[in-house]
Amino acid sequence: MRPSRVVRASLAAALAGGLILLPASVGGASGTTAGAASTTASTLSQRYLVVLAGTHEQGTFASTGSASAVESLVRAAGGRVATDLRSQIGVVVVESANPTLAATLAASPLVEEVGADWRWKGLPDASQATPMQSPTGNNAPEPQDDPGEPAQWDMQQIRTDEAHAIQGGIPAVDVGILDSGIDGNHVDFKKNGVSNVDCARGHNSVTFVPDGPGVGTPDVCSDNQFHGTHVAGTVGARANGLGIVGVAPNVTLVPVKVCDSTGYCYASAVVDGITYAGDQQFDVINMSFFVDDNEFQQSTEFKCMDDPVQRSFRLAVERAIQYARNQGVTPVAALGNSDEDLAHPSEPNENNCEVVPAETQGVIGTSSLGRNSEKAGYSNYGTGATDIAAPGGNGTTGDCQTTILSTFPGNAYFCIQGTSMASPHAAGVAALIVSQYGRMGSDGDVKLSPQKVEALMQGSAIDIGLPGYDECFGNGRIDALRAVTGDTSGLSDASAPHCPEYAE
Numbered sequence: 001m002r003p004s005r006v007v008r009a010s011l012a013a014a015l016a017g018g019l020i021l022l023p024a025s026v027g028g029a030s031g032t033t034a035g036a037a038s039t040t041a042s043t044l045s046q047r048y049l050v051v052l053a054g055t056h057e058q059g060t061f062a063s064t065g066s067a068s069a070v071e072s073l074v075r076a077a078g079g080r081v082a083t084d085l086r087s088q089i090g091v092v093v094v095e096s097a098n099p100t101l102a103a104t105l106a107a108s109p110l111v112e113e114v115g116a117d118w119r120w121k122g123l124p125d126a127s128q129a130t131p132m133q134s135p136t137g138n139n140a141p142e143p144q145d146d147p148g149e150p151a152q153w154d155m156q157q158i159r160t161d162e163a164h165a166i167q168g169g170i171p172a173v174d175v176g177i178l179d180s181g182i183d184g185n186h187v188d189f190k191k192n193g194v195s196n197v198d199c200a201r202g203h204n205s206v207t208f209v210p211d212g213p214g215v216g217t218p219d220v221c222s223d224n225q226f227h228g229t230h231v232a233g234t235v236g237a238r239a240n241g242l243g244i245v246g247v248a249p250n251v252t253l254v255p256v257k258v259c260d261s262t263g264y265c266y267a268s269a270v271v272d273g274i275t276y277a278g279d280q281q282f283d284v285i286n287m288s289f290f291v292d293d294n295e296f297q298q299s300t301e302f303k304c305m306d307d308p309v310q311r312s313f314r315l316a317v318e319r320a321i322q323y324a325r326n327q328g329v330t331p332v333a334a335l336g337n338s339d340e341d342l343a344h345p346s347e348p349n350e351n352n353c354e355v356v357p358a359e360t361q362g363v364i365g366t367s368s369l370g371r372n373s374e375k376a377g378y379s380n381y382g383t384g385a386t387d388i389a390a391p392g393g394n395g396t397t398g399d400c401q402t403t404i405l406s407t408f409p410g411n412a413y414f415c416i417q418g419t420s421m422a423s424p425h426a427a428g429v430a431a432l433i434v435s436q437y438g439r440m441g442s443d444g445d446v447k448l449s450p451q452k453v454e455a456l457m458q459g460s461a462i463d464i465g466l467p468g469y470d471e472c473f474g475n476g477r478i479d480a481l482r483a484v485t486g487d488t489s490g491l492s493d494a495s496a497p498h499c500p501e502y503a504e
Helices: 034-038 067-076 101-106 153-157 160-164 227-236 268-280 308-326 419-437 450-459 480-485
Strands: 005-015 018-023 046-052 054-057 060-063 079-085 091-096 111-117 174-179 252-257 284-287 289-295 330-334 364-369 388-391 404-408 412-416
Touching: 046 101, 046 268, 046 308, 060 308, 067 079, 067 091, 067 101, 079 268, 091 101, 091 268, 091 308, 101 111, 111 308, 153 160, 153 388, 160 480, 174 227, 174 268, 174 419, 227 252, 227 404, 227 412, 227 419, 252 268, 268 284, 268 308, 284 419, 289 330, 308 330, 330 419, 330 450, 364 419, 388 419, 419 450, 419 480
Parallel strands: 174 252, 174 284, 284 330, 330 364, 364 388
Antiparallel strands: 005 018, 005 289, 046 091, 046 111, 054 060, 079 091, 404 412
16 A cells, blocks of 8 residues: 655745745635635645546536535545535545545545645744834824835846836735735735735635644635745835835735645645635735645655546646636646756656646746846746746845845744745736736626736846746746836847856
8 A cells, every 4th residue: 555645735946055935835725615625634644646537628527426425425434524616626624534535536436536635844933034114103294115125136137126116016906925924914915004915815824723723724825834924025015115016016915815824734735725826816816835635744746647646636736727728717836946857857766757837737836036137046947847047046044135125924024935936026026017907897806817927927027147048047037017018029138147057
């Protein structure tokens, strides 16, 4: 019998002393609330991601079995459906203490794949990061510019200030931050007393067990850690005379909380969170994590199709991404921090293995740049995997000259690096594109197809490295000004260093 496997999702951030791997998980969307799931969570020993058999085309799913048949199958196997995503993507999350449940379900013609969903501790302790104090007090008068802007070399690199003279984003554009939550009370998300963080539409995906240790708070606008607030600030910190300014300071940020305060997360969260984004028809989602599925307490960022457990999660993520895109969502993700050529991964990974969700079809995979537009030493890359490159930092944690300055819970700011930091820059540019070129519907919602968003983002990018598409920088370095002016004429930056992998 194959040993038990761990499924997790890891945020791709880098702090001093090594990579930060922040798992992500979601439960309770689409009619099953986190509160309902928690009532028996303390007595149930295992969660399973169950991919149902059926036909799946163009973001729609038709199940082989009826809802009642699936429910009956799960009950007969000794489990219960904790999260029902059957109607959207043909996936259910099942909880059970029965060790034979997976084998029982896998033997049914109603089921395509089953994967065990374990808990995993991968979050750093908050004590590992010491934030800077807020540059200004909450009641300080608003100067003309935000005082942290001169330190934002990342925004200068992609010309956000010039872009904001044309388009700074509009509130009707929603960016889902799939992460650890957002400090919605942070002063830099407020302007004239109003926050651009939409707590009401936010989603708490962490199963809340009242007597469980360190689960955090179900409040989506209270960050369980710090990562989500940092990512959110890069996307949409307000131009309010305080702190910093994000890529798209006028858009709406929606927190989808996927990790608890101790770092325990459920892999099923990623599927549920992406599906929730599709249900809510967010315009853009940022996913600064990779989905991991590996032997217990051994880490690998690849998911391989020849492993049935890993395949179950990969198929579920693919379905969720297709569903979200069909609802108008543009997905953006971090490529990861292992300096791997994803087109030719190192052993024991083969070419049937991928980093998920960054390499999932339909996702804009983002690699990380340093201050001089060099590939960050930690950043993954690879032909077919890298769609775009964005500033993510390439230095030492806390050094704001080489890493990314952004918001930190408690009205503070901190400088860290990683492809986790590159991805929200790309998500912010995507939000500017939707704001500039989207069509306002009668319901007050703005729409622009993901195909048009990604085409304009890639077409307006500045070519760096080798001429044309290349493995390290994809279609080039994102450029906010060219994106909002629709300039796809082709422009290269000869001063940018070539990828060091070219010499190998």
